[in-house]
Amino acid sequence: MTYTLEGFIDDCRAALKENAGPAGREKVRQLLERLLANAAFVDTAVGPQAPIGTRKLYEDTEMGFVVLAHCNPRPHRSPPHDHGSSWAVYGQAVKHTDMTEWRRTDGGTAAGAADLEIVRSYRLEPGKAGVYDVGAIHSIDYPDGSRFVRVTGRDLDYVQRLKFDTAARKAVVIESATAGAG
Ligand SMILES: [Fe+2]
Numbered sequence: 139m140t141y142t143l144e145g146f147i148d149d150c151r152a153a154l155k156e157n158a159g160p161a162g163r164e165k166v167r168q169l170l171e172r173l174l175a176n177a178a179f180v181d182t183a184v185g186p187q188a189p190i191g192t193r194k195l196y197e198d199t200e201m202g203f204v205v206l207a208h209c210n211p212r213p214h215r216s217p218p219h220d221h222g223s224s225w226a227v228y229g230q231a232v233k234h235t236d237m238t239e240w241r242r243t244d245g246g247t248a249a250g251a252a253d254l255e256i257v258r259s260y261r262l263e264p265g266k267a268g269v270y271d272v273g274a275i276h277s278i279d280y281p282d283g284s285r286f287v288r289v290t291g292r293d294l295d296y297v298q299r300l301k302f303d304t305a306a307r308k309a310v311v312i313e314s315a316t317a318g319a320g
Pocket residue numbers: 219220221226276319320
């Protein structure tokens with residue numbers, strides 16, 4: 139049976155209710171990979187006819203999670219950033235995204251002086267999803283035509299987040315989460 143967006147949403151609700159911690163988010167990652175195997179969903183959400191930009195496919199008013207389609211208009215390399223008090227699951231649909239996971243080594247959690255080191259780097263290929271938990275820091279780098287589906291624990295427009303300037307060795311608050319696809 140085809141795994142639809144509606145089925146995915148129901149399963150995410152159940153998974154996040156059953157486990158409010160990392161295990162629930164890992165389940166969302168697995169479910170997103172299953173959803174991305176549905177070619178009709180991918181075509182509708184992020185296919186050639188889908189509108190360019192970021193659009194909300196679903197927001198759960200009870201649990202707070204959001205499903206977003208990212209039809210990126212151009213190649214982009216983000217700075218390292220977190221998702222504040224939220225988590226994020228990225229599911230690659232078209233082309234790829236190079237992911238780098240970082241760790242803060244200065245012991246801080248707030249804006250200001252900050253040092254980072256790379257934990258690991260890998261490429262998300264179509265059909266694959268990665269989970270970035272609360273407080274995790276990552277950067278993304280994708281080519282022209284890369285498209286992905288992202289699930290966040292909360293609407294990031296209302297979450298205070300940090301981005302990192304590794305050259306200047308500092309963390310700054312992201313003023314508007316809608317400015318990028320990070
Ligand atoms: Fe991100």
